[in-house]
Amino acid sequence: MSPATPPREGASRGARTARSTPPPPPSPYERVALARLLTDDWLAHGLAARPADRPRAEAAVTELYRLIGEPAPEFVWVPSPSAALPIVLDDPRTHPPVRLSGATLPQQAEQWPLAARLASFVLDLRERLDARVGHSVRTGAWPLATTSEQALAEGVPVRRVIDTTVHAVLRTTLHGCVRAPLRTKLLPLTGGTDGTTWYGQLDAHWIAHYDVYARLGLAEFGRRDLGRLGLFAELARCTGWWWPGEGRCVMAERPTEIHTEPLPGALHGELRLHRDDGPAVRFADGAEVHVLHGTPVPPWVINDPTAERIHGERNVEVRRSAIERIGWGDYIEHAGLRHVATAGDPGNPGSDLHLYDVPRELWGRPVRLLLVVNGSVEPDGQHRRYGLSVPAHFDDPVAAAGWTYGLSGEHYAQLVRRT
Numbered sequence: 001m002s003p004a005t006p007p008r009e010g011a012s013r014g015a016r017t018a019r020s021t022p023p024p025p026p027s028p029y030e031r032v033a034l035a036r037l038l039t040d041d042w043l044a045h046g047l048a049a050r051p052a053d054r055p056r057a058e059a060a061v062t063e064l065y066r067l068i069g070e071p072a073p074e075f076v077w078v079p080s081p082s083a084a085l086p087i088v089l090d091d092p093r094t095h096p097p098v099r100l101s102g103a104t105l106p107q108q109a110e111q112w113p114l115a116a117r118l119a120s121f122v123l124d125l126r127e128r129l130d131a132r133v134g135h136s137v138r139t140g141a142w143p144l145a146t147t148s149e150q151a152l153a154e155g156v157p158v159r160r161v162i163d164t165t166v167h168a169v170l171r172t173t174l175h176g177c178v179r180a181p182l183r184t185k186l187l188p189l190t191g192g193t194d195g196t197t198w199y200g201q202l203d204a205h206w207i208a209h210y211d212v213y214a215r216l217g218l219a220e221f222g223r224r225d226l227g228r229l230g231l232f233a234e235l236a237r238c239t240g241w242w243w244p245g246e247g248r249c250v251m252a253e254r255p256t257e258i259h260t261e262p263l264p265g266a267l268h269g270e271l272r273l274h275r276d277d278g279p280a281v282r283f284a285d286g287a288e289v290h291v292l293h294g295t296p297v298p299p300w301v302i303n304d305p306t307a308e309r310i311h312g313e314r315n316v317e318v319r320r321s322a323i324e325r326i327g328w329g330d331y332i333e334h335a336g337l338r339h340v341a342t343a344g345d346p347g348n349p350g351s352d353l354h355l356y357d358v359p360r361e362l363w364g365r366p367v368r369l370l371l372v373v374n375g376s377v378e379p380d381g382q383h384r385r386y387g388l389s390v391p392a393h394f395d396d397p398v399a400a401a402g403w404t405y406g407l408s409g410e411h412y413a414q415l416v417r418r419t
Contacts (some may be wrong), residue, residue: 042208053238080283115196170205177272353397366392
């Protein structure tokens with residue numbers, strides 16, 4: 001029987017009364033559990049590796065164009081964001097010379113480029129949604145140092161727990177750990193600057209927050225704003241990156257592969273890109289991004305790391321990742337590093353600190369290498385070894401370890417345990 005169906009003739013008064021009694025509101029634990037389910041669903045869309053639903057994506061973009069007073073554009077589909085880049089940069093319709101800075105845009109909004117008008121349209125929408133939510137989603141959620149269940153038991157307000165469960169998880173994963181390395185690697189010609197880009201599935205990190213607030217009854221949005229939010233939700237569910245332009249919109253397919261691992265120390269399901277036997281992200285045209293434990297690296301770090309290539313690498317994080325690929329022990333042997341001293345690690349009982357002298361010609365400056373064991377457990381359950389560059393004047397491993405924390409050796413020796 002639907003809610004609008006009247007009771008049958010002869011039904012008891014008690015039955016009618018029971019049906020008219022509203023159900024009790026969900027408990028904080030039930031709301032957080034539902035928020036987690038919705039977050040998992042949005043995360044799955046954000047990390048989807050399947051072909052775009054082109055008709056749905058084009059319909060949503062066409063409606064957005066209509067809402068800012070523009071006719072439906074011509075759609076140009078490409079297999080990856082890197083394939084879109086030359087089209088976007090070479091066409092003033094999708095990459096106009098007028099930037100989105102308030103100092104360079106015309107005073108009349110009607111004269112702005114289409115991309116700027118769409119960006120302003122979304123900014124206005126999000127400000128109205130933020131007002132209903134009670135805070136700005138763009139500033140991020142307050143972090144929690146405990147699990148959601150523990151936070152609720154300790155009296156943390158349910159809204160704050162949900163903010164962390166939804167926004168912090170999705171923003172950390174999709175915005176920080178996926179979108180950022182993809183932009184760096186797929187848009188190298190522009191230093192990551194790609195005009196006015198919308199990220200389709202990766203925009204789920206901000207869309208989901210409003211969606212969850214609405215579904216859980218934590219905020220009431222106007223029907224018009226819900227409809228507009230729904231257009232971006234539709235795009236996050238069915239396509240990859242896209243670039244709006246005057247009369248033409250460039251649409252990129254989603255990846256064919258995305259590989260992740262849990263973020264070490266995360267309490268709420270945050271993920272980061274990682275794959276140690278191939279690209280972490282791959283597109284249908286062969287565009288790919290290699291990432292080791294969240295660090296974007298060149299393919300040689302995965303396929304053929306050598307001491308010689310490591311010594312020629314200027315990026316410290318890439319160099320560290322490459323050394324970890326061949327193992328610190330093998331690297332130290334092949335590079336001919338001279339052992340200076342060993343000491344127990346006061347901040348990580350049961351582990352040792354090893355100090356090595358690095359020849360100046362290897363890293364281009366006088367430096368020593370402090371080999372330590374990570375205090376945090378990695379996703380595979382292991383404690384990773386890693387090396388830290390320290391000034392060449394250190395002879396005591398404990399003093400060198402203290403320096404990395406801004407402490408003296410004496411103060412570092414008093415730590416209970418580092419992370």
